[in-house]
Structures are given as C-alpha cells and as structure tokens.
Amino acid sequence: MRKFRLNTDQTKSVPSAAQVKRYKDFDALSHNYERLAKRPKKPLYKDPKLFMFILLLGLIALLLFS
Numbered sequence: 001m002r003k004f005r006l007n008t009d010q011t012k013s014v015p016s017a018a019q020v021k022r023y024k025d026f027d028a029l030s031h032n033y034e035r036l037a038k039r040p041k042k043p044l045y046k047d048p049k050l051f052m053f054i055l056l057l058g059l060i061a062l063l064l065f066s
Contacts, residue, residue: 044050 044054
C-alpha cells in the first residue's frame with residue numbers, strides 16, 4: 001500500500017485581484033476558442049486557384065470523353 005504525505009502545514013496561496021481579473025475575460029476566452037476550434041474555411045468557388053484547377057480538370061475530362 002502506498003503511503004501518502006499531505007502538506008497541511010503550508011498556507012494556501014490565494015490569487016490576487018489582478019490575477020482573477022485577468023482570467024475573467026470570458027469574451028476573449030470564447031473568441032480564442034472559436035478561432036482555435038472552428039477554422040474559417042473558404043468555399044471552393046471563392047478560392048481562385050482551386051476554382052481554376054477544378055475548371056481545368058473539367059475541361060480536360062470533357063475533351064477526353066467527347
């Protein structure tokens with residue numbers, strides 16, 4: 001059986017008001033989470049390089065099968 005040692009003689013550190021206020025900015029936290037979790041994805045038709053590539057593939061396929 002493991003022996004655990006509890007540190008009961010130490011006083012618990014309480015964060016200062018400035019530290020509490022720094023972590024209370026829920027709007028910034030929410031914004032950072034949304035930016036991290038939901039990356040903005042550009043639709044295929046709005047990306048000019050990818051649109052031209054798809055158009056070129058379509059034209060090549062049309063020429064090959066006609």
